[in-house]
Amino acid sequence: MYRYDDRDRTIISERVAQFRDQTAxxxxxxxxxxxxxxxxxxxxxxxxxxxxxxxxxxxxxLLNSAQLRRLARISRDYDKGYAHFTTRxxxxxxxxxxxxxxxxxxxxxxxxxxxxxxxxxxxxxxxSDPYAGVARDEIADPRPYCExxxxxxxxxxxxxxxxxxxxxxxxxxxxxxxxxxxxxxxVQIVEQDGEIGFAIYxxxxxxxxPVIAERIREFLPEEDLLSYLExxxxxxxxxxxxxxxxxxxxxxxxxxxxxEEFAARVEREWEQIRDxxxxxxxxxxxxxKSFFTAPEYKVLxxxxxxxxxxxxxxxxxxxxRWLERNTFRHRVPGYRAVKLxxxxxxxxxxxxxxxxxxxxxDLADEFSFGEARITHDQNAVLADxxxxxxxxLWQAARKHGFATPNIGTLTDMxxxxxxxxxxxxxxxxxxxxxxxxxxxxxxxxxxxxxDLNLNISGCMNAxxxxxxxxxxxxGVDKKGEEFYQIQLGGSSSESASLAKxxxxxxxxxxxxxxxxxxxxxYVELRHxxxxxVDTYHRIGLQPFKEKVYAKAS
Amino acid sequence: MPKPAKAQAPQPENPQQLILDGAVVNNEWHLIPSxxxxxxxxxxxxxxxxxxxPLAVWQELRGELTDRKSEIGVWLDSDETADLLGEAACExxxxxxxxxxxxxxxxxxxxxxxRERYGFAGELRAIGNFMRDQLSYLSRCGFNxxxxxxxxxxxxxxxxxxxxxxxxxxxVDQPEPLFRRRGLA
Numbered sequence: 001m002y003r004y005d006d007r008d009r010t011i012i013s014e015r016v017a018q019f020r021d022q023t024a025x026x027x028x029x030x031x032x033x034x035x036x037x038x039x040x041x042x043x044x045x046x047x048x049x050x051x052x053x054x055x056x057x058x059x060x061x062l063l064n065s066a067q068l069r070r071l072a073r074i075s076r077d078y079d080k081g082y083a084h085f086t087t088r089x090x091x092x093x094x095x096x097x098x099x100x101x102x103x104x105x106x107x108x109x110x111x112x113x114x115x116x117x118x119x120x121x122x123x124x125x126x127x128s129d130p131y132a133g134v135a136r137d138e139i140a141d142p143r144p145y146c147e148x149x150x151x152x153x154x155x156x157x158x159x160x161x162x163x164x165x166x167x168x169x170x171x172x173x174x175x176x177x178x179x180x181x182x183x184x185x186x187v188q189i190v191e192q193d194g195e196i197g198f199a200i201y202x203x204x205x206x207x208x209x210p211v212i213a214e215r216i217r218e219f220l221p222e223e224d225l226l227s228y229l230e231x232x233x234x235x236x237x238x239x240x241x242x243x244x245x246x247x248x249x250x251x252x253x254x255x256x257x258x259x260e261e262f263a264a265r266v267e268r269e270w271e272q273i274r275d276x277x278x279x280x281x282x283x284x285x286x287x288x289k290s291f292f293t294a295p296e297y298k299v300l301x302x303x304x305x306x307x308x309x310x311x312x313x314x315x316x317x318x319x320x321r322w323l324e325r326n327t328f329r330h331r332v333p334g335y336r337a338v339k340l341x342x343x344x345x346x347x348x349x350x351x352x353x354x355x356x357x358x359x360x361x362d363l364a365d366e367f368s369f370g371e372a373r374i375t376h377d378q379n380a381v382l383a384d385x386x387x388x389x390x391x392x393l394w395q396a397a398r399k400h401g402f403a404t405p406n407i408g409t410l411t412d413m414x415x416x417x418x419x420x421x422x423x424x425x426x427x428x429x430x431x432x433x434x435x436x437x438x439x440x441x442x443x444x445x446x447x448x449x450x451d452l453n454l455n456i457s458g459c460m461n462a463x464x465x466x467x468x469x470x471x472x473x474x475g476v477d478k479k480g481e482e483f484y485q486i487q488l489g490g491s492s493s494e495s496a497s498l499a500k501x502x503x504x505x506x507x508x509x510x511x512x513x514x515x516x517x518x519x520x521x522y523v524e525l526r527h528x529x530x531x532x533v534d535t536y537h538r539i540g541l542q543p544f545k546e547k548v549y550a551k552a553s
Numbered sequence: 554m555p556k557p558a559k560a561q562a563p564q565p566e567n568p569q570q571l572i573l574d575g576a577v578v579n580n581e582w583h584l585i586p587s588x589x590x591x592x593x594x595x596x597x598x599x600x601x602x603x604x605x606x607p608l609a610v611w612q613e614l615r616g617e618l619t620d621r622k623s624e625i626g627v628w629l630d631s632d633e634t635a636d637l638l639g640e641a642a643c644e645x646x647x648x649x650x651x652x653x654x655x656x657x658x659x660x661x662x663x664x665x666x667x668r669e670r671y672g673f674a675g676e677l678r679a680i681g682n683f684m685r686d687q688l689s690y691l692s693r694c695g696f697n698x699x700x701x702x703x704x705x706x707x708x709x710x711x712x713x714x715x716x717x718x719x720x721x722x723x724x725v726d727q728p729e730p731l732f733r734r735r736g737l738a
Contacts, residue, residue, distance in 0.1 A: 007731060010719045018716045022686060030705065035684050038656065121656065151721040151731065157693035158665055158724070161658025226730075237662050238634055272670065277723045277730055284732035 001062050001371060002147045002291045004112045011155070012109045015116060019043050020102035027099065042122055042160065044090075044115030045101055053421070054093045054101060055118040056108060060128040060146040060170075061089030061374040063113075065361035068372065070111045072357035078104055083357065085342060085350040085378045087414060087465060088167070089127050090118055094421060116154055121162045123153035123233070127169045129177040130339075130375040133292060134383045136331045140189045140196050142172035144288035145225060148280065152226045159233050163240035164248035166233065167205075179376060179492035181213045182206055182468055184250045185232060187225070196222050202232060202262065203254030206462035210498045211251040214259035216266060222285065224270075227278040231270035235262070295369040295384055300334025305387045312391050321443065322394050322405040327385075334387050338368075340380040340402035341412065345437040347401075348430045349415040350378030359400040367393050377414050377453075379407065409446040410454050410519075411437045414465050418458030418475065419482070425458035427475025427482035432456055432511055439512035440519075449519060452532045455490075468492035470533040471518065472499040473511065484511050488518070488544055489536045500541050503549055514548055521547040562630065564588060565651045565680040566702040567605075573676065573698045575714065577707045580700065582626060582647060584680070585610060605649050605678075608633050615641075622646070628680060631659045635666035642673040649700070652681040661694045668695035668725045685709070689716045695725035 004012070022039050025031040031039075040046075044055035056071070063071075071091060075083045078100050084092040096104060108114055117124055126149045128142045129135065149168060153159070159166075170187040171178040180186025186201035198220040204213025220228050236250045239257075254262045313320035328337040340360065343349050352360075360380055364372045367389050368382035375381055380402075385393055397403040406412045413436070416422065418429030433456055440446060455469030459476075466472030472487035483505040490499030506514055519532075521544055526535045536544070567584035570577055583600060585591065587607035594610055596617035603624040606614070611627045618625050626647030627638065635642070642648060648667060650660040660679065667673040678698035679691050685705055692714055701710055723730040 005735070007719050007735070011717065011721070014717050014719070018686075035655070035686070039686055121658075148732070154721050155690075155717065156722055157690040157720075158661045159658070160690050161656055161661065161687075163658075234662055238659055242657055242659075277728065277733060281733060281737075283737035287732070287735070287737045 001064060001143075002059070008112070009109075012112070012114050012116075015043075015114065015155075016102065016105045016109050019105060023098070023102050038120055038161070040101075041120035042117055043101070043105065044118035045098070046119060047423075051095045052098050052101070054096045054104060054115060055086065056091045056093070056113060056115050057118045057125045058090050058113075058374050059150045060126055060132070060143055061130055061376075062132075062143065063372060063374070065364045065370045065372070067111045067113055068357050068361035068364070070107060070113070072354040072361070074104055074107055075357065076354045082351055082353045084348070084417065085352065085374050085380070087376050087378065087416075087463065088118075088125050089130075089374045089376055090125055091374065092417075094417075119165075120160075121164050121166075122160050123156065123162075123166045123168065126150055126153070127167070127178055127183075127376060129171055129173055130373045130381045131177060131328055131337055131383065132172060132373075133294070134328075134330050134332070134335070134337050135173045135175075135177075136329055137174040138172050138331065139174070139191050140172050141289070141292050142170040142178070142187075142189060143292045144285070145187065145189070145198075146170050147291065148226065148284070148288050149229065152229070152278075159237060162233070162237055163242045164245065164250075166236075166250070168229070174494075176492070176494040176496070179465075179468065179496075180204070181494075181496035182210070182465075182492050183213065185229065186213050190219060192219050198222070198225060200228065200232075202266075203251040203259065204496075205249050205251045206465060206467050207249065208246055208460045208462075209249075209251065210462065210467040211255065212496050212498065213251075214254060216259060216263035223280040223282075224274055226280060227273050227276060228266075228270055230278055231266050231273060235265050235269055239265075294332075297332050297335065297384070298386065300332075300386070302333030305334035309387045309390065316391075318405070319391060319394055321447070322403055323390065325405045325409065325447075326403070326407045327390065328381075330384070332384075336385055336387055336390060337381055337383045338385050338390070338393060338397075339375070339407045340382065340397055341404040341407055342379050342402070343406060343412050343437070344401055344404040345411070345441060346434055348417070348420075349413050349433055352380075356400055356402070359396075359402070363393060363396055363400075366396075377412065379412070405443065406446060408451045408453075410440055410449055410452045410471075410515075411446060412453075413437075414453070414455040414469070416457050416464035418456075418464075422458060422463075424461055425475060426460075426477040427458050427484065428508075429456045429458040429464055429473075429475055432473060432475075432484065432508060435508070435512050436515060439516065449523070450531055453491075454515075465492065466490070467498050468496065469499060470536070471515065476505055478505065482508060484508060486511075486514055486518070486548070488541060489533065491533055497537075502541065503545055517548050518544055562587065563653050563681075565628070565649075565653075565700070567680070568700055568702055570707060571678070571698055571700040572707055572710060572714075575711065577711070584628065584649075587628075587630065603647075605647065608637060626676075628678075629660075629663060631657045631663075633663075634659075635663045635671060638667070639671055642667050642671040645673070645675055647676040647678060647698075648673060649678040649680045649698075650696070652679060652683040654682050655684045655687060661690060664691065664694040664696050665725060685713050686716075688713045693720065693724040693726050
């Protein structure tokens with residue numbers, strides 16, 4: 001992974017000092033609430049319903065065991081002993097004291113971490129595929145580009161006060177596991193005539209106005225990545241709307257101009273800067289890639305290793321299930337990536353205790369070269385586990401509550417913190433997640449349903465990604481009461497689509513039954529091996545509508 | 554073209570003192586507002602001395618002001634992009650860029666483009682509602698003068714110019730991005 005040198009350390013420690021001074025001035029009344037707001041946001045600090053919330057950046061989700069242990073310690077010393085994985089692969093502390101935040105940032109800086117630009121109208125943490133570097137369908141490892149983007153966007157002097165927040169995702173594989181089509185900029189690594197480059201998408205996003213991004217460039221040469229991003233963000237900074245925060249995202253500008261005209265403006269701007277100093281040098285590319293080389297894998301015979309694993313699985317059904325759902329094929333023979341589930345029933349999705357963070361660190365050290373990744377679906381990945389160690393890892397993960405074999409199933413939900421924590425929420429989301437987990441706790445049934453993304457947001461800002469859930473649940477306020485709208489057919493994959501609203505909303509108590517009726521219809525009408533989302537796309541919304549809203553006869 | 558409606562555009566203040574090249578100095582420029590009164594201005598009625606004119610006024614009168622070149626500057630509102638001045642920027646002794654609200658970051662791009670694309674070498678002044686904690690970014694984008702209209706003392710403000718000694722990107726203050734300065738070759 002990327003390691004800081006003295007220059008990076010200087011930048012981050014000067015930021016800590018700057019924020020310490022800003023916080024002191026705010027507490028002394030020298031800095032107004034209004035002026036402090038963007039400053040604290042650009043350090044990830046929100047004032048929430050019950051307490052401040054601090055969002056720590058985990059660049060493209062990657063972190064090492066020392067960082068995990070530090071996060072655990074911070075959650076113990078400054079918070080209530082737990083933390084929360086977010087859909088931008090970041091981590092949130094829900095209960096820090098405002099006065100403690102500079103000290104927390106100093107502790108983070110010691111392990112090369114920060115909270116820079118995890119909020120505010122600036123370029124946010126760049127996200128990526130949690131299986132970067134190990135996936136079999138990978139064209140090139142996205143992480144070196146993510147790190148170059150991190151450095152380019154960190155304290156970018158021109159782009160710290162954009163019309164609205166700005167999110168970039170990079171995907172390096174055939175399958176899109178980084179949801180790039182619902183980002184302000186989506187970068188897809190492509191190969192053309194043996195050269196690595198990028199297809200560039202712009203104007204995707206969720207929130208109140210969900211939009212699937214448009215491709216504005218089919219092939220951008222590798223060395224031009226940063227200058228092209230600079231051109232896009234510069235056009236947006238000049239032309240994006242600032243009169244209405246709900247119309248200020250780049251997606252609105254791209255819609256207003258049309259993707260073609262937007263692309264033409266970007267190209268014109270880019271022509272002026274493409275040969276400038278932002279062009280990546282061969283040395284810079286080599287240097288960035290040098291941080292993401294393969295670890296010291298053992299040379300294993302894949303036939304032997306697979307056979308041994310199959311034998312272990314055949315003796316233990318629970319292990320076999322976990323293997324099927326929670327592990328991922330690795331490009332290196334005899335290895336797998338493992339997803340640790342943070343979604344056992346009754347725990348808010350993405351929440352982990354200080355002990356669990358330390359357990360991930362221990363497991364990473366013992367089984368996966370000391371590194372882990374946070375995923376956009378709020379789980380954790382150990383990317384490089386030898387197949388012969390999977391059983392031992394599974395047993396340890398079970399002990400720490402990470403081995404719920406539900407990855408990719410209905411109960412592996414993306415869920416925002418909702419009305420329990422967030423001051424924007426219209427409705428709670430965590431209790432809805434729990435009610436669904438309790439209702440659908442039969443693992444055989446869940447496996448029979450197969451891959452199914454259910455995403456829950458507590459308001460239309462869509463932090464729980466309900467627009468791109470196969471089933472999306474949106475909390476709404478109806479005359480002061482919490483109701484839930486159901487949407488179907490969304491996807492954030494390479495065939496991205498936005499979910500459609502089923503019909504009138506339901507009370508919280510009704511939601512599990514409604515989901516049950518939707519699933520019943522799917523089971524009734526699916527073709528063999530057809531996933532829920534595919535059945536939906538084949539038969540459309542209407543049959544589901546009829547099933548759910550049918551009058552009891 | 555999505556263009557925000559310009560309802561009652563707030564006018565920048567023109568404080569008596571400002572920061573110029575890292576020191577507190579007296580403001581020697583008058584600011585002509587861009588309100589209704591601007592329509593009646595002519596080269597003949599224009600006040601004497603150093604003036605910052607709204608872009609539209611300068612465009613209208615520039616032909617008649619050739620003998621006053623050293624004392625006529627221009628101020629750009631936040632929706633007036635650097636290309637509206639273009640190469641003509643080089644003829645000006647001063648360009649001011651208005652920040653009607655500190656959250657309106659268009660002026661950062663304007664500053665950089667004036668310096669980097671159009672070769673403007675004169676005084677580049679931030680005016681309006683920017684705040685102390687934006688000074689290091691403004692300075693990186695080429696601003697060397699800060700007509701601050703907030704509550705804090707200019708001496709205090711000077712400290713914020715030195716928040717960072719190192720940066721990742723190329724900008725006006727730093728001709729090369731850090732990846733070209735790490736000694737990788």
